[in-house]
Structures are given as structure tokens and as C-alpha cells.
Amino acid sequence: MxxxxxxxxxxxxxxxxxxxxxxxxxxxxxxxxxxxxxxxxxxxxxxxxxxxxxxxxxxxxVCSDQDALGEVLVGAVAAQPAELSTWDALRAGFTAILAASNHTPQRVLEISRLIFTTASLRSRYFEKRLRWQHALVPVIEQRMGIESGEVPDARAMGVIATTFACVDAATELWVLHGGKADAFELYEQALAAVRA
Amino acid sequence: MxxxxxxxxxxxxxxxxxxxxxxxxxxxxxxxxxxxxxxxxxxxxxxxxxxxxxxxxxxxxVCSDQDALGEVLVGAVAAQPAELSTWDALRAGFTAILAASNHTPQRVLEISRLIFTTASLRSRYFEKRLRWQHALVPVIEQRMGIESGEVPDARAMGVIATTFACVDAATELWVLHGGKADAFELYEQALAAVRA
DNA sequence: AGACAGCTTGGCAGTGACTGACAGGTTGGC
DNA sequence: GCCAACCTGTCAGTCACTGCCAAGCTGTCT
Missing domain, CATH: 1.10.10.60 (Homeodomain-like)
Incomplete structure (x- = not known):
């Protein structure tokens, strides 16, 4: 069997x-x-x-492995020590995704460009990402000391959605720069401007 | 003629x-x-x-009037006085959208529920929203004192994407609450948690 | 008034993504 | 060798969407 x-x-x-x-x-x-x-x-x-x-x-x-990456993300965020701030825990989740990818950087760039330049692919990508966000809600609520209700908490949703928004912005800019820029640095810039 | x-x-x-x-x-x-x-x-x-x-x-x-609303948004943000902070200018843009809608609140709720519970509609909605974001880049860059390059600035992108993320979170929670919660209040909560 | 140009409308046939039903082949357990 | 579970290909069909062509309506010019 x-x-x-x-x-x-x-x-x-x-x-x-x-x-x-x-x-x-x-x-x-x-x-x-x-x-x-x-x-x-x-x-x-x-x-x-x-x-x-x-x-x-x-x-x-094009997007088939997204589901697996989503589980990696949620698992990694949940596994971060409680001392870490919520932002750092989320960032650790995304670095875990980068580490879990089994493609070459060149391949990742090609796929990312394909996704960001094709409307239907971009839509599909965002939809999958939305499911990741929902899966993260209980994890982040607990980390922020919020008791989970049947409807997600606005603060947790805001933090999660913002992190994804900055990751997205960084990814898109990374693609626009032809992969030459440091995506991580772009993310830091975006988030710093938000939290300034 | x-x-x-x-x-x-x-x-x-x-x-x-x-x-x-x-x-x-x-x-x-x-x-x-x-x-x-x-x-x-x-x-x-x-x-x-x-x-x-x-x-x-x-x-x-379902999403036909989104294009018109996008122009309202960009126009309203651009029309805000320079003294206003970037965040306040963006918020003013979204309140302008609410004011420009020619549907009853009940109707807006029905449409929103339809969009958020239907995958293809949600995708389409996000895609249109993405176009709004791109249209806002030069406006926000100028407001933040950043000179526009051929590729958007990460900080401007981050602020814009975050605002949209919080608006989205608030809208989704508003729908989940059956329209009984105050969407504006939810947005404030989400953004406050982000910028805390 | 009548011909003419511009624009809109409907019908038709076709493409492409996607699905259900059925038939045949392969694999593993007995 | 037999049976059950599973996978695979074929076929026909649905549905969103598009190009093409003919017919109709509207305002204009002579």
C-alpha cells in the first residue's frame, strides 16, 4: 500500500x-x-x-506550488519564539518561504515576471495569498494577545494585510528592476516608510 | 452632434x-x-x-463602476492640501469614494458580499484596485517629497499598498459583520495597529 | 424628400477553458 | 489468476467570449 x-x-x-x-x-x-x-x-x-x-x-x-508554500509560511510564523515581535515573526515566515523554494533564482524571476505581467495569473496569485492571510489570523491574534472570535480582529487583519502588501510591493519592484535589486531591502524600505 | x-x-x-x-x-x-x-x-x-x-x-x-471610482480616488487625493499627512490624504480619497457612490448602503453591502464571497469577482476587484494603486504612485511620491523615477519608489508603494490593505481588511470585516459594524472605525483600528 | 454616412444591434459560427460520463488499461492484494 | 482500486484517454457538452457580416436606426447633406 x-x-x-x-x-x-x-x-x-x-x-x-x-x-x-x-x-x-x-x-x-x-x-x-x-x-x-x-x-x-x-x-x-x-x-x-x-x-x-x-x-x-x-x-x-504556474501557481501550483503556492499551496505548499502557504503551509510553510504559517508553520514558520507559528514556530517563531514568543519574544519576537509580530513583524519579525511574519518576516521570518517569508524568509522561510524563500528558503523552501526549490527553483533557481533565475527561475523565480521568470515565474514572478510571468505572474506580474499577466492579469489572470496575478489575480490567481492574489487569491491564493488571501488564503494565506486568513490562515495566519489565529496565529497572529494569539501572538498579539487577542482572543480569537468568530470574526477576525481588525488589528490582526491590518498587520497581516500590511505585511503582505509590503511583500507584494517589494516583489513587484524587484521584478520591475529585473531582479537586480535586493527584494529584502525593498521590503524593509516599504515597511519602514509605513511604520515611520 | x-x-x-x-x-x-x-x-x-x-x-x-x-x-x-x-x-x-x-x-x-x-x-x-x-x-x-x-x-x-x-x-x-x-x-x-x-x-x-x-x-x-x-x-x-458587478464591478463596472470601479473605473469611475478610481478616478474619483486619485483626483480627491491629489486635491488634498499639502499640509495634510500622506495618510490623511489617502483616507480623504476613500471617503470621497464613499460619497461618490450612487448606491444605497444596503445595495453596497449586497454587492460587497457578492464580491467577497465569489472568487472570480474578488480577483477582478483586486485587479482593478491594483490599477488604482499604480495611478496613485506619482501623486503620493510628490506628496512624500520623492522624485519620480521610471520605477516606483518602495516607500511610496508601501504606504499606498498598506492603505489599500487596511481598507480591504476593513471592508471584508464589515461584510463579515453583516454591515452592522462601522467600516470606518474598523479601518482606523487596523491602521492604528499597524502604525503603533 | 431621398440618398448617404456613422453608429448600433443581432445572429452565427468559432475558440478556448473546463467538466461529466464512459471505456479501457495498469497496479497491488488475495 | 481474479478482483478491486486507480489512472488514463476519448467524446461530447457547457459557458465565457470574439470576429464577421447583414440589418436597422439617427442625423446630415443636397
């Missing part, structure tokens, strides 16, 4: 990785919108139906 | 308003996803083709 599961799982992982690879290549060659799912399927050697079974949507071809 | 233009324009406005009305009714009755554009078209008495000419996308049936 376990062996079989892992065998299926392994071949599945390999297939997924290869499909993502060919898809990204096509997207960069001819653009995201101009590339059809049928094209990706035939070039990757799978049927269109299976392609949609692996990735529920076309956007997931 | 002018008369005829305004005549066309007026009948167009009336048609648009009526279409939006029937669309929102359908969306509330049977849900956004479950309602097809063909249904909206036939119930509104226009062809499907014309419906897509009025509203380029299904989401625009």
Missing part, C-alpha cells in the same frame, strides 16, 4: 514537474494567453483531460 | 442600469456562478452579443 502509493506518487511528481517545465517554456516563447492547454498537453505527451486532472486550471500550471 | 451623442449616451446609461439591476437580482437568486450570460441577456431583453458589448466580461456586471 505505501510502496504502491509512493510509486504512483513518484511517477506523478515526475510527470507534474515535466509538464510544468514544458508549459513554462511555451509560455515564455509565445506568451501565456497565446498558449492553449491543448498545446501544452500534446507537447507534454498527455491527454488534455489528464492535464486538467493534474492541474485544475491553466493558472495552476 | 452633441445632442445626438447625449441622447445615445442617455439611453445607453438607462440600458446599462437596467441590465445591472436584472443581473444582480439573478445573482442573488441563484448565485453568480450558476447564472449564465445568456440568462441575463434574455431576461434583460438584449442579445447576448450586445450584452458583451456593454460589459466586456461577466465580472463587469
Amino acid at each position: 505505501e510502496k504502491s502509493a509512493s510509486l504512483w506518487e513518484r511517477s506523478r511528481q515526475a510527470a507534474v514537474a515535466e509538464i510544468v517545465d514544458t508549459a513554462l517554456t511555451l509560455f515564455e516563447e509565445q506568451g501565456y494567453e497565446a498558449t492553449t492547454m491543448a498545446q501544452v498537453a500534446s507537447k507534454a505527451g498527455v491527454s488534455q483531460r489528464s492535464l486538467f486532472r493534474y492541474f485544475g486550471t491553466k493558472e495552476d500550471l | 452633441e445632442k445626438s451623442a447625449s441622447l445615445w449616451e442617455r439611453s445607453r446609461q438607462a440600458a446599462v442600469a437596467e441590465i445591472v439591476d436584472t443581473a444582480l437580482t439573478l445573482f442573488e437568486e441563484q448565485g453568480y456562478e450558476a447564472t449564465t450570460m445568456a440568462q441575463v441577456a434574455s431576461k434583460a431583453g438584449v442579445s447576448q452579443r450586445s450584452l458583451f458589448r456593454y460589459f466586456g466580461t461577466k465580472e463587469d456586471l
Whole structure:
């Protein structure tokens, strides 16, 4: 059972990785919108139906690993020592994401550029990020000494949303600078201006 | 020429308003996803083709007036006296949006709930909001005494993105509270926690 | 008044993302 | 070798959305 599961799982992982690879290549060659799912399927050697079974949507071809990164983020923030300020804990979460990424920096830049220059991808990205924010609410509420109600607390939401906003701004600027600027430094600048 | 233009324009406005009305009714009755554009078209008495000419996308049936509100926002922020702090100027912009809305509070709540509970609508909403943010960059840069480069400044981006983040958080909480809470108060709470 | 130009509208056919149903093949447990 | 669980491909269909073309309405010019 376990062996079989892992065998299926392994071949599945390999297939997924290869499909993502060919898809990204096509997207960069001819653009995201101009590339059809049928094209990706035939070039990757799978049927269109299976392609949609692996990735529920076309956007997931680019954003598929976001879910896993979200769990990394929440876990890392929750694991920070209580002495750390809320801001530092959140920042530690995002550095954990950077460390958990299994792409080369060059690849990350390509994907980020693709996301930020394609409307539907950017939308999808923001939606996933919104789910991360909601998952963080109880963690941050506890850290700020707020008892969790059925509706999130405005202060916790504000802090979380602000952190994401600055991370986003830094990421977008990093892409606009062609990856030459230090994204971390941009984030610090943005947040410092906010909290000044 | 002018008369005829305004005549066309007026009948167009009336048609648009009526279409939006029937669309929102359908969306509330049977849900956004479950309602097809063909249904909206036939119930509104226009062809499907014309419906897509009025509203380029299904989401625009709900978010169509966002563009106009964006201009109101940018204009209001730019019109604030220089003595006002950046934060106060941005807040004034959002109160201007509230004042410019031509819907009843009940209607605003319904639309907001629809947007926040429907993934595709929320995505579209965020995308439009992102465009507002970009439009605000030069205005805020000038107000913060930053010379505009070809790439936005991280500090200006951070302040703008944070303001939007807190407005969003407040709006979402306002919807979650069923419109009973004071959205403005929620915004103040969120921003105060951020800048504490 | 009547021809003309500009603009709008509707019908039609097509594309592309996505889904459900069905049939066949593969894998692992007995 | 058999059975059950699972995966895969094919097909047909839905729905948002678009280009194309013909028909209609409006105001203008002669």
C-alpha cells in the first residue's frame, strides 16, 4: 500500500514537474494567453483531460506550488519564539518561504515576471495569498494577545494585510528592476516608510 | 452632434442600469456562478452579443463602476492640501469614494458580499484596485517629497499598498459583520495597529 | 424628400477553458 | 489468476467570449 502509493506518487511528481517545465517554456516563447492547454498537453505527451486532472486550471500550471508554500509560511510564523515581535515573526515566515523554494533564482524571476505581467495569473496569485492571510489570523491574534472570535480582529487583519502588501510591493519592484535589486531591502524600505 | 451623442449616451446609461439591476437580482437568486450570460441577456431583453458589448466580461456586471471610482480616488487625493499627512490624504480619497457612490448602503453591502464571497469577482476587484494603486504612485511620491523615477519608489508603494490593505481588511470585516459594524472605525483600528 | 454616412444591434459560427460520463488499461492484494 | 482500486484517454457538452457580416436606426447633406 505505501510502496504502491509512493510509486504512483513518484511517477506523478515526475510527470507534474515535466509538464510544468514544458508549459513554462511555451509560455515564455509565445506568451501565456497565446498558449492553449491543448498545446501544452500534446507537447507534454498527455491527454488534455489528464492535464486538467493534474492541474485544475491553466493558472495552476504556474501557481501550483503556492499551496505548499502557504503551509510553510504559517508553520514558520507559528514556530517563531514568543519574544519576537509580530513583524519579525511574519518576516521570518517569508524568509522561510524563500528558503523552501526549490527553483533557481533565475527561475523565480521568470515565474514572478510571468505572474506580474499577466492579469489572470496575478489575480490567481492574489487569491491564493488571501488564503494565506486568513490562515495566519489565529496565529497572529494569539501572538498579539487577542482572543480569537468568530470574526477576525481588525488589528490582526491590518498587520497581516500590511505585511503582505509590503511583500507584494517589494516583489513587484524587484521584478520591475529585473531582479537586480535586493527584494529584502525593498521590503524593509516599504515597511519602514509605513511604520515611520 | 452633441445632442445626438447625449441622447445615445442617455439611453445607453438607462440600458446599462437596467441590465445591472436584472443581473444582480439573478445573482442573488441563484448565485453568480450558476447564472449564465445568456440568462441575463434574455431576461434583460438584449442579445447576448450586445450584452458583451456593454460589459466586456461577466465580472463587469458587478464591478463596472470601479473605473469611475478610481478616478474619483486619485483626483480627491491629489486635491488634498499639502499640509495634510500622506495618510490623511489617502483616507480623504476613500471617503470621497464613499460619497461618490450612487448606491444605497444596503445595495453596497449586497454587492460587497457578492464580491467577497465569489472568487472570480474578488480577483477582478483586486485587479482593478491594483490599477488604482499604480495611478496613485506619482501623486503620493510628490506628496512624500520623492522624485519620480521610471520605477516606483518602495516607500511610496508601501504606504499606498498598506492603505489599500487596511481598507480591504476593513471592508471584508464589515461584510463579515453583516454591515452592522462601522467600516470606518474598523479601518482606523487596523491602521492604528499597524502604525503603533 | 431621398440618398448617404456613422453608429448600433443581432445572429452565427468559432475558440478556448473546463467538466461529466464512459471505456479501457495498469497496479497491488488475495 | 481474479478482483478491486486507480489512472488514463476519448467524446461530447457547457459557458465565457470574439470576429464577421447583414440589418436597422439617427442625423446630415443636397
